[in-house]
Amino acid sequence: MNNKQEKKTTVEDAKIKIKKRSENFSQWYLDVIAAGKLADYSPVRGCMVIMPNGYSVWENIQRVLDKMFKDTGHKNAYFPIFIPESFLKKEAEHVKGFSPELAVVNYAGGKKLEEKLVVRPTSETIIYDSYAKWIQSWRDLPVLINQWGNVVRWEMKTKPFLRTTEFLWQEGHTAHATYEEAEKEALQMLNVYQKFVEEYLALSVVIGRKSESEKFAGALDTYTLESLMQDKKALQCGTSHNLGQNFAKAFDISFLDQEGNEEYVWQTSWGVSTRLIGALIMTHGDDKGVVMPPRISPLHLVFVPIWKNKEEKKKNTKEAQRLAESLPEEVRSHIDDRDIRPGWRYYEWERRGTPLRIEIGPNDVEKNQSVLVRRDTGEKITVPNKDFSRKVVQMLEIIQKNLFERAKKMQEENTHTVETWEDFCELIRTKGGFIKAPWCGLDDCEAKIKEETKATIRCIPFDESSAKKSCCIYCGKQARDVALFAQAY
């Protein structure tokens, strides 16, 4: 056996110190994940282990989104993880986009396979093979299906939650009778995502359309949610695609319309992933660790009874139990009565990002009061116990709201509008953030801007569609759009 001292993990080591954001944001991010026991490294290149504390966030994300999907008429189903290689090749753009990232099974059950199987990087092709069988007439439309599952993309550079070889996600796949219906669906799901990330994850996002070069491989149009992280880099939080008839034609998904004509269906697909947990960390975290928005936090509050002797421990823990029982059922609480000094317990729950800590010391019990400590601001509030339950519920709402407003303010303060290439370069060099700038609409300018500044077009924001279009910052020709640029994850 190894010596236990030598078995210390990255996670355990990281417990000791979290790098400051200002010193090294990238290391801070990794430290926060380890300190919060959100994820751990795995022996498989680029794959992470999602630890219970991190998975609990994903479960909360799933629970809320799943209800939102069902409320908009979608049902869940499950399709195979393996895709015959030939399927991927049916849609030319699609295979071009995903080929470099595929993991391939060519040996199974002790034999070489006749046709290689790809581990799904996304499921359009395997799902649409079924749709071609299921859809016969206009009566079968719309098909509104979602799948929760894992996908694999062999990424070169990986980072927990943000970009991992395997990740968990949901992918919606719908089929409609008309372009208009599909477009409406794609935008509806973008709005569902926006509502979810704003109201639950407390992220501030810009929604818009992707440029040709950034859209999903095989889509007509990709709509996206883009958010600015604390290091002023952008993160794509989710996408919704109007696939047009591209896949319908490749997979022969046709239907007889009400007039008896055979038509191809119009399709959408849309997804968000465990990457959202990365967005949450990089938006709300501080130098002490992750900060969980209450509505998505594994726990809402933790009681930390404080004592000097056994009798006090018993008494104050009992008081914590009494207060816990007074809370509404939906409030997730925990009593930490471990025999560790209070400071260490505070420290651990701060690192886990629990929105509220309730300190209950001997004086508090005597005075029939508790001390609420906010994770987002550090503020301490003494509350008479008769108001405890009401105050906790109120405080959780205040924290949720504060996190969103803080994120929104950060985004606003770091969104700039420029008209010249000089100003654009200057901003990228000095401040980063979102930069709104007129663009001619040509791939070539977009590529050169990326090459020179590492900034990409995150989207053409919807709310800029009526903005004044002057000259393209790069080529100087008439601008077609106002595009949102940023260096991105």
Added chain:
Amino acid sequence: MNNKQEKKTTVEDAKIKIKKRSENFSQWYLDVIAAGKLADYSPVRGCMVIMPNGYSVWENIQRVLDKMFKDTGHKNAYFPIFIPESFLKKEAEHVKGFSPELAVVNYAGGKKLEEKLVVRPTSETIIYDSYAKWIQSWRDLPVLINQWGNVVRWEMKTKPFLRTTEFLWQEGHTAHATYEEAEKEALQMLNVYQKFVEEYLALSVVIGRKSESEKFAGALDTYTLESLMQDKKALQCGTSHNLGQNFAKAFDISFLDQEGNEEYVWQTSWGVSTRLIGALIMTHGDDKGVVMPPRISPLHLVFVPIWKNKEEKKKNTKEAQRLAESLPEEVRSHIDDRDIRPGWRYYEWERRGTPLRIEIGPNDVEKNQSVLVRRDTGEKITVPNKDFSRKVVQMLEIIQKNLFERAKKMQEENTHTVETWEDFCELIRTKGGFIKAPWCGLDDCEAKIKEETKATIRCIPFDESSAKKSCCIYCGKQARDVALFAQAY
């Protein structure tokens, strides 16, 4: 484009006729799945598509079991789908058991991999690699983690839900300080499973211990739930393993106990899968299709308004809406007001196994009553609308109970006890079912019985532990156990 007539699927075709159980049970099973739109074939060998109607059953299974797991202290986490080949080899029995069924990735991201990756057939090895890092001291124990996910086993003969190349399941993995604790955990989870399958899926099961030859590859002891299907063949519904220290030693999962000694942990693992849906179908289904136990059914009841003209349609559908709104929130109902004649609508919901159908015709509305039709018995009950909600809730409970009692009775009637080899062979030949028989405990006798009769030891039932042990039915020597034999899936 193909002609739509030629695009008819297996599912669509099966709509026309379900084979009778008495004629061909195996075909009946496939027909029922197609007719109930539970699953469809996929282009990937041995993989199925779980359609929304089938997936909804799995979601209900997940929801209930997940709560039961959490109520017994378990948390969910997620580990990589890929396992380095070398990991599987660390536990000798384990790799022997799973090697023939592995799917192997040896090419990813455009390159040949240095070490082959196996798509998880079960996750002991990849999970225990993390446990070795996470567990340092007795303070870290017990570790109680569950994972919901997909696994892949390259099976030779596959059948929807019962045995598929990829299937969905949950796998619990725990680590404890002592053998006794691990044993208690393994038995606790077996009891959780038993409670679940009896109370929700309405299955009747025998619980017991697997023989050496049938236990999980790498376990000390495997506990199992065995159920008898309508064709008198047994189906293993779930297993819980006491892994002892086998994996702890292979993966060096040790801890410092309270006295400062370094010890290996004691472990368990336990799982149930989408196979449970197959058990449900083969236990309750009849010649009309699947019969869903109310507590796990996608829908509890469907309203079928009946009309002769538009006015009646409007009136009777409105009455259905009124009745639907009067139901408690937890009752899942649907109004089928499609312009298809009632008979076709009845037919479809019967095939989906919906526990109650509510017929609302013009006469019923006039008399302020509804007709409840039970899926399990076909019985029609006229109910005054003032009692509707109460009666529906009551009737769902009655159906749930009836299905369980019917299953229990079937099992009891088909469980036989024999003392001689002659009687054993006769029973296998004529009746099938569960056969309790004394057994010497030797692998050799077990293997020969299997060879000659295709019957295997399903388990050594717990409730037979104190039974009279006479002579082994095969070798005639002193019996060690009373074993439960059956031909099995």
